[in-house]
Amino acid sequence: SSELTQDPAVSVALGQTVRITCQGDSLRYFYASWYQQKPGQAPVLVIYGKNYRPSGIPDRFSGSSSGNTVSLTITGAEAEDEADYYCNSRDTSGYVLFGGGTKLTVL
Amino acid sequence: QVQLQESGPGLVKPSQTLSLTCTVSGDCVSSDNYYCSWIRQPAGKGLEYIGRISSSGSTDYNPSLKSRVTISEGMSKNQFSLELSSVTAADTAVYYCARLYSHSGLDYFDFWGQGTLVTVSS
Numbered sequence: 001s002s003e004l005t006q007d008p009a010v011s012v013a014l015g016q017t018v019r020i021t022c023q024g025d026s027l028r029y030f031y032a033s034w035y036q037q038k039p040g041q042a043p044v045l046v047i048y049g050k051n052y053r054p055s056g057i058p059d060r061f062s063g064s065s066s067g068n069t070v071s072l073t074i075t076g077a078e079a080e081d082e083a084d085y086y087c088n089s090r091d092t093s094g095y096v097l098f099g100g101g102t103k104l105t106v107l
Numbered sequence: 108q109v110q111l112q113e114s115g116p117g118l119v120k121p122s123q124t125l126s127l128t129c130t131v132s133g134d135c136v137s138s139d140n141y142y143c144s145w146i147r148q149p150a151g152k153g154l155e156y157i158g159r160i161s162s163s164g165s166t167d168y169n170p171s172l173k174s175r176v177t178i179s180e181g182m183s184k185n186q187f188s189l190e191l192s193s194v195t196a197a198d199t200a201v202y203y204c205a206r207l208y209s210h211s212g213l214d215y216f217d218f219w220g221q222g223t224l225v226t227v228s229s
Contacts, residue, residue, distance in 0.1 A: 033215035035154075042203055042222050043154065048215035086154055088214060095170060096207075096214055098146075098154040 004032075004087055004099035011105040012077045020072045022087030022099045032070040032089040034063060036081075037101075043086060047072055074104075082106040109133035111204045111220035119198075119227050125191040128181055129204030129220060135187075136162035140210035143187045145178060147200040148222070155200075159207050160187055194227045201225075 004024040012018035022032060031050065035043035045054050047063035060075045070089075074081055087099040115127035127145075135143040144159035158168035160178045168176050177190040191198060201224050205216040 029212065031213040033213075035216070042219040043216070044219075045215055045217050048208075048217075049213050054217060088154075088216070090212070090214065093170075096156040096159075096167075096209075098156060101153045 003091070004089060004097055006085075006087060006099040006102045008100070009103045009105065011107055012074070013107050014079060015076055017073065017075045018077055018104065020074075020085050020102045020104065021069055022071070022089075023069045024089065024091070024097075024099075025068055026090050026092045026097075027065065027068050027070050030090040032063070032065070032087050034061075034072045035086045035088065037084045037086065038082075046085075077104075077106050079106050109135060109206050109218040111135070111206070111218060113202060113204050113220045113223040115223060115225070117224055117226060119194055119225060120229050121195055121227055122193055125189070125194050125198060125225055125227070127189045127202055127204075127223065127225070129187050129189075130181075131185045131187070131204075131206075134185070135206040135218070136160075140208055142167075142207040142209060143178075144205050144207040144216065145189045146203045146205055146216070147198075148203070149197075149200040157189065157191075157202075159209075196227050199225065199227045 033048035037043040051063040086101045091097045110132035112130045119125045142159040145157040175192045201222040203222045204220045206218040
């Protein structure tokens with residue numbers, strides 16, 4: 001498959017932990033990155049590579065990988081984490097690709 | 108810190124060519140493995156990679172758009188541009204320019220412009 005598949009929507013209770021996943025055959029061979037996008041704003045890089053956070057990203061955001069699945073984990077979700085989240089990597093032909101996005105609701 | 112700003116017409120007629128410019132404060136290709144890139148997002152939908160340009164001027168495009176896309180260096184040193192030909196309503200989207208890091212199986216877009224809405228309509 002040349003796609004990166006994400007669950008369309010996920011919810012989490014305030015203060016709890018949530019995992020957002022991205023699946024694709026290419027993820028066995030390429031690293032992934034994760035972006036947070038709030039309404040009307042440009043995406044913001046939150047995780048890249050094995051588990052690196054850009055400056056200014058809270059340490060409650062972390063990344064992991066297993067087989068054909070990469071995950072973004074938010075430990076202790078806050079109201080401000082409510083947003084769309086996109087994974088990014090390559091497809092099996094080596095072209096840059098985004099996942100379809102996951103809408104995170106913080107209850 | 109790199110800052111990017113998109114500019115160009117907000118309305119393009121069907122079958123015409125969409126042209127946008129990204130003005131960069133700092134540089135998106137000053138270091139190895141960094142590229143200037145374009146991404147778009149139709150309203151209510153996900154992100155779509157359009158393509159990138161390197162410091163040497165080499166380009167890489169999304170295969171689904173390759174026949175219609177040209178990314179090139181801009182009129183001034185701190186600009187690069189996007190042209191998308193033969194547009195249809197399906198090309199209506201917010202267009203972002205961004206700095207891309209790409210090396211050894213890792214890609215990430217670390218700095219983004221605010222985006223500009225381009226509507227294709229007669």
